[in-house]
Amino acid sequence: MIDQMNALASQIKPATAVSVPVVEAKGLGLTFETNDGPVHALSNVNLTINKGDFVSFIGPSGCGKTTFLRTIADLEQPTAGTLSVNSMTPRQAREARAYGYVFQAAALLPWRTIERNVALPLEVMGFSRTDVAERIHRTLELVNLTGFEKKYPWQLSGGMQQRASIARALAFDADLLLMDEPFGALDEIVRDHLNSQLLELWARTSKTICFVTHSIPEAVYLSTKIVVMSPRPGRVTDVIESTLPKERPLDIRETPEFLAIAARVRDGLRAGHSYED
């Protein structure tokens, strides 16, 4: 099965080699007006995310990584520069249902069972009844939650809830997946497990993933591209193309190659910080 997937992935290769940009930011800036004066959440961000990329955004709190993700999702509006998603404005992309968004918490509706939660976007978007049933089945299988369809969110563990929220974001087959520290509240072991599941899912679906995190190992383990950000004003300080192979067992985290990339990310974060002191 996995061999077939790899074969598929290698067939897709030529397409990724052409580098179709999914997200393009040019001179992007966002300033919040607060009572204590303007806060520069983002300043002069230039970044291109190509189709099939797994991009991590890493940086200390207040560096604008979540704000950038929310700007892509049209949940915040930029105050400077341009941003295009699938060659559209973020608003058009949102209205075209171009992305699935996974929040820091699972944000499942407690009065709906797991399967009805996964069905929520499908109901909003007007999918047919048979299509909805088929998609619930497929996406719950993808996140290993088969058998929990009739459970309520509060009957599941935190890790299972977050997996259900990923299934919900996958259900309507958007090519772009935006994930805002989805595993931040989970313990290390559950997190490792979900990370490798996420990689497997990415390989199987060839989606473009934007992933916000504050964990260096998580960013290096998952990404093809790591965007290092620093605060005040929120800006991009380094973009690291990962040299790790696509196939990544968990123990790849002990290889020298992995540690070298992690060291570069750490240096980038430190450089951003020394600016302050």
Place this chain on the structure above:
Amino acid sequence: MTRVYHNWQALAVLVLVASSALSLPLMSGLPSGGSTAIIMISLIAGALAAMATQLSLPRLAVLAVAPHLAAWLLLAQAGQAPGQATASFWVLLAASWLLAWRLASSLSAIKARTRGVDLALRLIIPTLFGVWILLLWEAIVIGAGIPFVLLPPPSAVAARFANSLPVLAADVNQTIFKSVLIGYVLGCSTGFLAAIVADRFVFIRRGLLPVGNMVSALPIIGIAPIMVMWFGFDWHSKAAVVVVMTFFPMLVNTGAGLAADGHMERDLMRTYASGYWQTLAKLRLPAAMPFIFNALKINSTLALIGAIVAEFFGTPVVGMGFRISTEVGRMNVDMVWAEIAVAALAGSVFYGVIALAERAITFWHPSVRGG
């Protein structure tokens, strides 16, 4: 030899029974007979049964029978000579009550192992409380000879209740099924719709909610005479009072409920490009349900109060409020108490039905699922 457990209620009962022997008879002018002896013996038996840490089933059975037999015989003696109770009567009544207290506390201490026993205990203990309130009420009113107009004994109220069923049914039909229910449904539904309109249009929210808060602070009962002038003497004017009373609690609570959903959930619906009505139906209204049920429960009691009191200001010759105001004028206080009992019963059923619906619909809320 087993160690005797000295329960304080049981000891007090023994002391009280002994002291009551000093001032016999129970009713002045009524000779002490076998009945008085049975009262004393059963109280002593109950006290002896209560002398243990863990009451076995036979001990519990004795404890269950003794105080009630004693109280029944006491009431029978009091009925023969109302208002003639001596100190002994009150002392023995207190002793019976202490044994009933001991019975209730030992029943409460039982840890039910099966659902049936648990349910039985949950019914028996409050019933025991209710029965003893009525028993003490009856014994005090008859024993002390309290005038009927001040406080009729529960037995008289029950007799009046049983003899006036058609009148009570007509009053319930007029007040509960017409004024209360129609006014409640209209008031709650218009309050709910107004909350949604206020949520949809900012200018209405800005204008209506402050006015709403002011109006809900008015003594609504004061508008009852005006409603009678506008809508006539029949139930329509009472339903109008109920509408005004229930409208604003529903408006304010639904408004608070519509603001109760999380930012994350609202952002989630936005990422689906969900429209206003879709977000309302799928996210905000379900999230508001605990608040809406809160208003429904508050309104169920407000509606009953409003309808009954509004009938004091003019009504056809039927209705619970009308009956209370006229019968109290004719010194028929037993009828007044019968109406009060009906109102309490109707109010409890009304509230209970809404509380059951709440448990079924907001099953997901931490306050219902318990965790």
